[in-house]
Amino acid sequence: MKAGVANVILGALRQGPKSGYDIKQLVDNATRFFWAASYGQLYPELRRLVADGQIEGTSRPRGGRQRTEYRLTPTGRDALRTWLREPAAGWEVRDEGLLKLFFAGALEGDDALGVVRAFRADREGVLRQLRDVQRREAKEAEGFPGLALEYGIGLHEWIVGWCLEIEERLSRQLEVAAR
Secondary structure (H helix, E strand, O other): OOOOHHHHHHHHHHOOOEEHHHHHHHHHHOHHHOOOOOHHHHHHHHHHHHHOOOEEEEEOOEOOEOOEEEEEOHHHHHHHHHHHHOOOOOOOOOOHHHHHHHHHHHOOHHHHHHHHHHHHHHHHHHHHHHHHHHHHOOOOOOHHHHHHHHHHHHHHHHHHHHHHHHHHHHHHHHHHHHO
């Protein structure tokens, strides 16, 4: 089974019953750093998984609001385990900062260097967010979610360091060209 929003939902529900809103919060605060999902993807997939018998929904209104709490069924648990045992189907990065870096040669001098600086600043921001998650949610960041968090922190530490090296190299090249 190809990775997708269904796997995010099944994995989230393995941790216990959740509403669509709760799952979206998990995505926004944890998996979005490597696997994002929008409300527009999430709710149709929740309906499909219910229809397929992989999850069950129970109405649990809160205040005056409609709220459905979902939980895994044995079929859903089996689907999650099957997917986890399969080799990963691929690796895709969608990173606008890296895309801009790729095309930064269209700019000259300090403007091109500014693209690298902006890329570094963005990664420093992500690194701060990841470290905040690590501090704030230490208990939730244990086990395998913690390993994914360690990966994200290490990756962004490397990217920030790499950007600093590139900034130095480009700065030296600009100095030489200005002479």
